[in-house]
Amino acid sequence: MMRYDTHDLIQKSWTDDTMACIRNLPTSRGKRLIILHAGGSNGWVDGALFLSCKKMSVASADYHYDMDSKIFEEWFEKRLIPNLPKNSVIVMDNAPYHSRQACKIPCTSTKKSEILDFMTKKHIKIPNPCPTKPKLLEIIKSHNFKKEYVVDEIAEKYGHNVLRLPPYFCIFNPIKIIWSIIKGYLRK
Numbered sequence: 001m002m003r004y005d006t007h008d009l010i011q012k013s014w015t016d017d018t019m020a021c022i023r024n025l026p027t028s029r030g031k032r033l034i035i036l037h038a039g040g041s042n043g044w045v046d047g048a049l050f051l052s053c054k055k056m057s058v059a060s061a062d063y064h065y066d067m068d069s070k071i072f073e074e075w076f077e078k079r080l081i082p083n084l085p086k087n088s089v090i091v092m093d094n095a096p097y098h099s100r101q102a103c104k105i106p107c108t109s110t111k112k113s114e115i116l117d118f119m120t121k122k123h124i125k126i127p128n129p130c131p132t133k134p135k136l137l138e139i140i141k142s143h144n145f146k147k148e149y150v151v152d153e154i155a156e157k158y159g160h161n162v163l164r165l166p167p168y169f170c171i172f173n174p175i176k177i178i179w180s181i182i183k184g185y186l187r188k
Contacts, residue, residue, distance in 0.1 A: 034067055036075050038090075039175060047083040050075045069100035069150070076151055081158050088160045092151070093176075094167050102148040106140055108133075115140070 036050035052071075084090070092098050103122075106115045112133045119126055124139065131139075152162045170176040 036067075036072070036079075037175075038080055039178065040088075045080060045083050048075075048080045050079060067097050069097045072097040073100070073150055073154065077154050081154065081160065084160060086159060090155055090160055090162045091165065091173065092162055093165045093170065093173050098149070098151055099147075100150045102150050102153055105145050105147060106137060108137065110137075112136070 032053070034050075034052040036048075038045045038048050080090075103118070104110075106118050110118075115133065115136045116126060116130070118124075119136065119140065122143070122145075124143065126136075127139075130136075149162070155162045165172050
């Protein structure tokens with residue numbers, strides 16, 4: 001996914017090194033483009049382009065709010081998957097909208113009632129009397145649950161595999177480099 005704000009331009013100009021000579025473009029001006037696309041060894045995946053545009057005055061300050069799991073998962077299943085060759089490996093980073101868990105594993109911030117619901121769904125015996133929250137989390141941890149992501153399940157349903165990149169290593173993700181080049185071109 002790429003986000004591009006149309007007011008985001010290269011600010012090159014002659015200056016006398018004072019603030020008076022710097023162009024002041026309001027950040028509420030223009031539009032925010034959200035582009036979802038995927039590429040492979042043969043270039044862009046035909047039919048997978050998703051383009052969204054919002055006025056900056058109604059766009060959120062953090063562009064992650066303009067993209068969510070629901071939008072991404074719909075694009076993934078309806079636009080990307082049908083246009084991929086059989087048995088494709090989909091390389092993906094760990095953006096929050098790529099990583100919605102099918103069944104969230106409880107953590108210390110999870111309410112005790114939700115922890116008990118999780119244990120019931122997963123057929124984990126709850127001791128009687130009911131122990132403290134840390135003890136319940138310890139019991140869950142002993143089962144070594146792995147995170148299961150909705151996107152991974154969608155891909156598997158259609159015969160594809162998702163390969164997730166390590167967190168914070170965007171240098172391993174070629175699409176990030178491509179988006180960077182495209183953004184540089186748009187700014188010019």
